[in-house]
Amino acid sequence: MNDLKTPKTLKEDIISELVEEEKSISGLQKSLETRGINTHRLVLTGYLKAMVDVGILREKEIKPSRIYSIQSIPGRDIYELVGLAARKMTDVSTGDYALELLYYIFNRPIFVREIERCNVDLPRQYKTVVPQRRLEYIAKLNEQGIKVPQNNIMMEPQSRDSQKLLMMLKDLVSITLDVKRYIMPDQEGTQTTLD
Numbered sequence: 001m002n003d004l005k006t007p008k009t010l011k012e013d014i015i016s017e018l019v020e021e022e023k024s025i026s027g028l029q030k031s032l033e034t035r036g037i038n039t040h041r042l043v044l045t046g047y048l049k050a051m052v053d054v055g056i057l058r059e060k061e062i063k064p065s066r067i068y069s070i071q072s073i074p075g076r077d078i079y080e081l082v083g084l085a086a087r088k089m090t091d092v093s094t095g096d097y098a099l100e101l102l103y104y105i106f107n108r109p110i111f112v113r114e115i116e117r118c119n120v121d122l123p124r125q126y127k128t129v130v131p132q133r134r135l136e137y138i139a140k141l142n143e144q145g146i147k148v149p150q151n152n153i154m155m156e157p158q159s160r161d162s163q164k165l166l167m168m169l170k171d172l173v174s175i176t177l178d179v180k181r182y183i184m185p186d187q188e189g190t191q192t193t194l195d
Contacts, residue, residue, distance in 0.1 A: 010047055011056075012119070013037055015070060016087045018057070019171055022069035070175060078105070083118035085171040089164060094120035100157045101168050108137065109154040113146065126155040 051057040058071045086097035098118040102110045
């Protein structure tokens with residue numbers, strides 16, 4: 001199957017960087033640059049301000065910087081959250097990670113349409129399956145407003161990586177529940193007040 005690369009927006013890149021840890025504007029700009037995303041500091045500052053205004057990010061001031069972190073994300077569906085967790089993984093196709101995570105959470109084969117909703121690449125390592133309950137799955141997803149074509153293939157991951165799966169589940173919980181409020185930040189890389 002060919003890879004279908006969906007272009008990400010700067011907003012998605014910012015969120016995927018802040019899922020792991022909070023960052024200052026300069027820290028965020030540097031980490032984006034290491035991923036090949038060069039954005040002028042003023043543009044990045046504007047995006048961050050807008051994301052704070054609409055409630056996606058939280059901002060706090062630790063002089064002389066402003067630190068940004070992800071606000072808990074109410075109203076996002078499971079596919080968006082799985083996509084965020086999968087895009088944090090970098091060593092294989094994000095679609096493979098999304099497939100593995102959805103398969104684990106739903107305990108059933110996954111439609112290509114569901115992978116597309118995660119805004120990730122299509123998986124590369126999967127096996128096609130035709131379960132007996134296929135039409136029931138389509139009907140259930142239709143009830144949820146997810147239109148799945150009758151000819152949409154279903155797939156299962158070819159292999160499982162328990163360690164990576166646990167990392168993605170941790171990220172999923174962290175994104176959903178904002179557990180950073182309960183965790184002590186690492187001393188390395190954390191900017192402190194200069195006063």
